Amino acid sequence: MILTLILVSPITSVAFAEDSQPNYVVLPVEVREAEVRVVEQVPQSISIPPHALAPFVGRPLLMDEMSGIPYGRALIGVGGQSMWGQFNQFLATDLPESANGLYTTFRPGKEILDPASGQTLAITAAFLGIARLDQNNDVAKLTLIESDQEVMVGDRLMPFHEAPPALALTPVRSNADINAYVVQSSGSVGGSGSYSMVIISAGLKDGIDAGDILDVFSPGRQLLLTDQVSTIIRKGSEPCQPRRESLKMPGARLLGCKERTPSSRELTGRSSELIDLPEEKSGELIVYRAFDQVSFALLLEVDREIYVGDRVRASRS
Numbered sequence: 001m002i003l004t005l006i007l008v009s010p011i012t013s014v015a016f017a018e019d020s021q022p023n024y025v026v027l028p029v030e031v032r033e034a035e036v037r038v039v040e041q042v043p044q045s046i047s048i049p050p051h052a053l054a055p056f057v058g059r060p061l062l063m064d065e066m067s068g069i070p071y072g073r074a075l076i077g078v079g080g081q082s083m084w085g086q087f088n089q090f091l092a093t094d095l096p097e098s099a100n101g102l103y104t105t106f107r108p109g110k111e112i113l114d115p116a117s118g119q120t121l122a123i124t125a126a127f128l129g130i131a132r133l134d135q136n137n138d139v140a141k142l143t144l145i146e147s148d149q150e151v152m153v154g155d156r157l158m159p160f161h162e163a164p165p166a167l168a169l170t171p172v173r174s175n176a177d178i179n180a181y182v183v184q185s186s187g188s189v190g191g192s193g194s195y196s197m198v199i200i201s202a203g204l205k206d207g208i209d210a211g212d213i214l215d216v217f218s219p220g221r222q223l224l225l226t227d228q229v230s231t232i233i234r235k236g237s238e239p240c241q242p243r244r245e246s247l248k249m250p251g252a253r254l255l256g257c258k259e260r261t262p263s264s265r266e267l268t269g270r271s272s273e274l275i276d277l278p279e280e281k282s283g284e285l286i287v288y289r290a291f292d293q294v295s296f297a298l299l300l301e302v303d304r305e306i307y308v309g310d311r312v313r314a315s316r317s
């Protein structure tokens with residue numbers, strides 16, 4: 001006996017044999033209608049992984065971290081160089097003991113001063129690289145196995161300790177009531193642009209922490225308005241008698257940051273006017289490491305170059 005299954009409709013099928021009556025099977029029907037569902041969207045906090053920040057921020061150091069830690073002193077390159085880089089050997093003295101035979105090389109930097117009070121906030125230190133001990137004597141021989149900058153005579157070495165894994169940075173608008181300044185920037189010439197590193201004069205004691213976003217303001221400048229009198233010589237009716245005319249033309253100039261401001265006495269009678277311009281927001285920064293009195297930060301999108309002395313405040317919007 002041959003059975004054949006015939007699909008009659010989407011909801012009905014027929015099964016029959018050659019010598020029998022058709023047997024109908026009615027399938028269940030389910031009717032669906034459109035339905036609107038409301039799903040509450042929970043905002044996800046954005047985090048910046050450490051590897052995304054590493055190319056921009058380097059390895060921030062302060063001499064405060066090395067306080068009380070013994071250190072050695074780089075003497076000279078094995079080949080007599082006064083400056084050497086990665087994979088070069090060099091000599092050093094007064095090396096403290098290192099459990100893993102590795103040393104952090106660093107160079108003391110500049111004092112960071114509070115622009116308002118003149119107080120010393122911290123002393124920077126430049127991370128140079130990591131050196132491996134090859135021969136341990138009174139004058140030791142080492143190899144620079146990792147280098148961010150070239151090492152020079154007199155640079156210092158301290159035992160290397162593996163840093164704890166860096167945590168992801170979660171950006172958040174800071175509510176700290178601060179009135180800080182940019183006190184150091186990575187720009188060696190001129191100002192600093194987007195994704196440059198700066199140091200600000202506020203830290204943990206001021207309520208600043210890693211991930212805080214702050215606004216940067218360019219200081220207000222002064223506009224000097226003047227009326228300049230120019231003499232114009234026009235061709236007269238007589239070839240040898242030109243006609244002279246005085247023409248008063250308004251002029252405007254922004255005074256430089258270090259330019260002396262004219263006194264009111266100097267401006268009197270000169271048809272000049274001095275106008276104070278308000279400070280303007282020039283960009284934002286995110287703090288990626290906070291110390292007690294200073295913080296290292298990365299400039300985000302900026303509208304103009306950021307200079308040492310620019311103000312830093314929490315957003316008021």
